[in-house]
Amino acid sequence: MLVSEIPLDSSALNKSMVNFSAGALVTFEGWVRNLNEGKEVIALEYEAYSSMAEKEGLKIIEEAKNKFKIIDAKAVHRVGKLNLGDIAVWVGVSSKHRGVAFDACEYIIDEIKTRTPIWKKEHYVNGDSGWVNCEHKH
Amino acid sequence: MKNITILYFAKLREEANKRDELLKTEANTAIEVFNFLKEKYNFSLSEDYLRVAINDEFAEWDDKITDNDILVFIQPVAGG
Numbered sequence: 001m002l003v004s005e006i007p008l009d010s011s012a013l014n015k016s017m018v019n020f021s022a023g024a025l026v027t028f029e030g031w032v033r034n035l036n037e038g039k040e041v042i043a044l045e046y047e048a049y050s051s052m053a054e055k056e057g058l059k060i061i062e063e064a065k066n067k068f069k070i071i072d073a074k075a076v077h078r079v080g081k082l083n084l085g086d087i088a089v090w091v092g093v094s095s096k097h098r099g100v101a102f103d104a105c106e107y108i109i110d111e112i113k114t115r116t117p118i119w120k121k122e123h124y125v126n127g128d129s130g131w132v133n134c135e136h137k138h
Numbered sequence: 139m140k141n142i143t144i145l146y147f148a149k150l151r152e153e154a155n156k157r158d159e160l161l162k163t164e165a166n167t168a169i170e171v172f173n174f175l176k177e178k179y180n181f182s183l184s185e186d187y188l189r190v191a192i193n194d195e196f197a198e199w200d201d202k203i204t205d206n207d208i209l210v211f212i213q214p215v216a217g218g
Contacts (some may be wrong), residue, residue, distance in 0.1 A: 030218050046217070049210055052194040053217075079218055089218050109218060114196050117191070117210070118217030119148035129148040133214035134183065 001116070003059020008078055008087040022071050022094035026101035027110050030089040031084050033127040036132070040125040046079045046088060050115040053077065060111040066103040069106040070095040075108055079117055139164060143208045144175065150211055154179045168192065169199040171209060188213055 010029060017025050050113055061073045071094045080090050091108050096099040112118075124130045142161050146154045154175070155208040166172045167192045175181070190197050196212070203209065 047151075048217075049145065049147050049191070049212075052191055052210070057193055113218035114215065116215060116217050117147070117212050118215055119213060121148070131213070132216040134187075134216075135147045135179040 001054055001077065001112070003048045003053050003118075004076050005080050006136070008076055008090050010087060010090055013074070013090050013092060014078065017072060017074065017094050019071055019094050020025075021096065023063050023096050024098035024101045025092060025094045026098065026105045027093075027104055028089075028091040029087050029107050031107070032066045032084050032086045032088055034084050036122060041084070041122050042125055043081060044121045045081045045121045046063075046077070046082045047119050047121070048077065050079070053116045053118055054086060057112065059094060060108055060115065063111070064093070064096045064104045064108050067107065068095075068100040070100055070104045073108060075112060077112070077116070079118070140203060140205045140207075142171070142203060142206070144159065144171070144185060145208060145210045147210065148213055150179075153181055163203075166202055167200050168203055168209060169198060171203065172199070172211060183211075184208060199213060 030094050032044055038065045057075055064073050073093045093101040093105045120132045121129055140163055145158045159204055167168055171183055189195055191210040193208050
């Protein structure tokens with residue numbers, strides 16, 4: 001897994017997965033949306049502890065390769081300021097047949113969300129901002 | 139006396155108002171370091187909501203720290 005400071009190009013990422021023994025490529029894109037917990041979001045920023053995020057991400061990819069009969073898997077997470085509609089995270093899994101690629105792709109994104117040290121600050125229409133999951137916890 | 143490095147991210151970076159610092163400490167465990175810094179910067183998050191990483195790996199609060207360790211207090215993550 002990589003952490004990227006530049007916008008993610010999903011068509012280039014898809015092409016990087018080409019493998020003649022693969023019959024399926026399943027991808028997931030996480031997008032910046034305009035509403036979170038009822039508050040209107042105008043922009044957000046992601047911050048990563050990059051060296052650890054990339055190591056933890058690689059562990060997740062290796063776990064997915066051990067658990068599911070896939071050919072290859074890759075993930076990239078964006079950091080910095082993002083706008084509505086931007087791709088925050090991209091996950092791609094190739095395999096001979098589609099079933100295991102769907103399963104592995106879901107496993108990878110679920111684990112990224114719970115284990116990789118990446119944080120999100122949302123900026124709201126009303127001028128407020130906050131770190132998601134970190135506010136009002138003492 | 140040990141020399142350790144602390145890296146700060148996200149909310150704790152804002153509260154400490156710095157990205158990193160070198161610390162000379164007699165603390166033996168990660169939690170002792172955290173308690174000292176929580177008091178110093180008045181962090182809004184307690185250890186119940188955080189995990190600790192030592193040298194890029196998740197660790198336990200009771201783990202011993204050694205010279206040249208890099209510590210990061212991992213707030214609830216929100217990637218994806």
